[in-house]
Amino acid sequence: MPLSTSTFTFLLLLLLLSSLPLISPHGIVSNISSMDPYEKETLFQVMDSMSSDRDWRSSNPDPCAPGSSWPGLECKQAAPDGLLHVTRLDFGTPPGPTCRSAAAFPSLVFRLPHLRSLFFLDCFRANRTTLSVPTAPTPLLQQLSLRSNAALVGPIPPQLLSLASLQVLTLSQNGLSGAIPEGLSLLASLVHLDLSYNHLTGRIPAHIGRLASLQSLDLSYNSLSGTIPPSIGRLRSLQKLDLSSNSLSGAMPETLADLGQLTLLALSSNGLAGDFPGGLPRLRNLQCLLMDGNPMSVPLPSRLGRLPRLQELRLANSRYRGPIPGSLARLASLTALSLENNRLTGEIPRGLGRLGRMYHLNLSGNMLGGVVPFDARFLRRLGGNLDLSGNPGLCVDTSERYVGVKLGVDVCGAADDDDNNGTTSGSGGSSDGHQQLTGGSAGVCCDLSTLWLGISGALAVLHHWLLL
Ligand SMILES: *[C@@H]1O[C@H](CO)[C@@H](O)[C@H](O)[C@H]1NC(C)=O
Ligand SMILES: *[C@@H]1O[C@H](CO)[C@@H](O)[C@H](O)[C@H]1NC(C)=O
Ligand SMILES: *[C@@H]1O[C@H](CO)[C@@H](O)[C@H](O)[C@H]1NC(C)=O
Ligand SMILES: *[C@@H]1O[C@H](CO)[C@@H](O)[C@H](O)[C@H]1NC(C)=O
Numbered sequence: 001m002p003l004s005t006s007t008f009t010f011l012l013l014l015l016l017l018s019s020l021p022l023i024s025p026h027g028i029v030s031n032i033s034s035m036d037p038y039e040k041e042t043l044f045q046v047m048d049s050m051s052s053d054r055d056w057r058s059s060n061p062d063p064c065a066p067g068s069s070w071p072g073l074e075c076k077q078a079a080p081d082g083l084l085h086v087t088r089l090d091f092g093t094p095p096g097p098t099c100r101s102a103a104a105f106p107s108l109v110f111r112l113p114h115l116r117s118l119f120f121l122d123c124f125r126a127n128r129t130t131l132s133v134p135t136a137p138t139p140l141l142q143q144l145s146l147r148s149n150a151a152l153v154g155p156i157p158p159q160l161l162s163l164a165s166l167q168v169l170t171l172s173q174n175g176l177s178g179a180i181p182e183g184l185s186l187l188a189s190l191v192h193l194d195l196s197y198n199h200l201t202g203r204i205p206a207h208i209g210r211l212a213s214l215q216s217l218d219l220s221y222n223s224l225s226g227t228i229p230p231s232i233g234r235l236r237s238l239q240k241l242d243l244s245s246n247s248l249s250g251a252m253p254e255t256l257a258d259l260g261q262l263t264l265l266a267l268s269s270n271g272l273a274g275d276f277p278g279g280l281p282r283l284r285n286l287q288c289l290l291m292d293g294n295p296m297s298v299p300l301p302s303r304l305g306r307l308p309r310l311q312e313l314r315l316a317n318s319r320y321r322g323p324i325p326g327s328l329a330r331l332a333s334l335t336a337l338s339l340e341n342n343r344l345t346g347e348i349p350r351g352l353g354r355l356g357r358m359y360h361l362n363l364s365g366n367m368l369g370g371v372v373p374f375d376a377r378f379l380r381r382l383g384g385n386l387d388l389s390g391n392p393g394l395c396v397d398t399s400e401r402y403v404g405v406k407l408g409v410d411v412c413g414a415a416d417d418d419d420n421n422g423t424t425s426g427s428g429g430s431s432d433g434h435q436q437l438t439g440g441s442a443g444v445c446c447d448l449s450t451l452w453l454g455i456s457g458a459l460a461v462l463h464h465w466l467l468l
Contacts (some may be wrong), residue, residue, distance in 0.1 A: 043063055064086065073086065121149075130157075132157060141166060144168070257278070328349065331355065339362065344363070344366040
């Protein structure tokens, strides 16, 4: 009996369907055991050495199967073999598994051939372990983030430089020491490089300018010495540069002015001296210039007033001399100005009092003189965030003594022994003439996360890093 056409079509369809892999609602092929056995064993070994969950291997026989494991393990099906491969591992971020207390760095993890993102947060705490990378590690890794691992010690290994696809390298808050490998400049895909809060020594690599895609460079809180390499000016996409709390010396290189995308420049607590780059006003996007604690020993240049977006200017404890440039009154976006403990002389520029967004002004510990040029409204707005104390030559006009603000300045013409009683006895403050700043002193633009939120979402790869 001949088959009817429709029955034939039906059977054909059935045949076709049975030969296709099944697609789960998540779009993942549901042949749940189809992992490369070698890769699966590598994953188990990494978990054996890392996870505080001793039974992980037996309770997750198919770790890539949907729903079988923790959100920190991500698997994706990849051509050409169509198998499921481990693409992301995330330790230490809840609800991921916590790391067991004696965990040693599992260099085997770099043998997972499709791994793209690897995160270890707060993992290596008890037993000292080194960051070891095998020769020929997985070529696809794009994000490597090892943060807050106090027991992760030793140098940054040269093998790390074979991770040619790296876009995000975060090795912050570990115990790493030694020099930054010069070859780091060859990781041409790097967008974000953060080596902050370690014990790194030596110089900043001279060819750091080769990292043409870099948007954020943070080497702060190490012991780096030498000068800032001029090649840094070639990082034309750089938005954040933080080299604070090192032992850098010399003058800022002239090429810093080429960083037209820069929003944050932090060079505080170094040994920098000498003048600012002549091209400083080309930093059109600069919002935060943080340079406290450098032995600069120059007058403040008036071109500081030509940074149109500047919100925060911190230049305290830096031996600046001469007058406060009147041009600072042109910084219409300025919210915080710290010039305390320098050797500034002359009068306070009247225009500073007209900066409508200013909320923090510290000019204490200088040699300023003359009449304080601020009106009652300005004084009231700044309140305890205004500090003019420690400038023996300053005085305040009696007509401005009504607000409840303690400036630490005498009334003009008052007797010398009328100690710090110039303004009013209003809202009370600390008795030493310094008003304590009650929190919130760091400006918005210096908050890393806010800064990064400002960067377009185009860098999807950075999304996870943002949450860390
Ligand atoms: C599913 O995986 C198993 C084990 O790897 C394999 O033997 C089987 O052929 C696979 N089935 C399909 C439809 O791919
Ligand atoms: C971790 O350190 C402790 C104490 O020093 C030691 O007894 C233990 O054997 C170490 N564990 C590993 C895995 O090295
Ligand atoms: C101003 O700076 C001095 C010296 O660092 C500090 O003691 C004082 O608290 C600061 N004042 C304000 C209002 O921040
Ligand atoms: C401050 O001024 C008030 C009133 O002008 C006066 O009563 C007080 O004794 C003064 N305090 C000091 C410490 O000079």
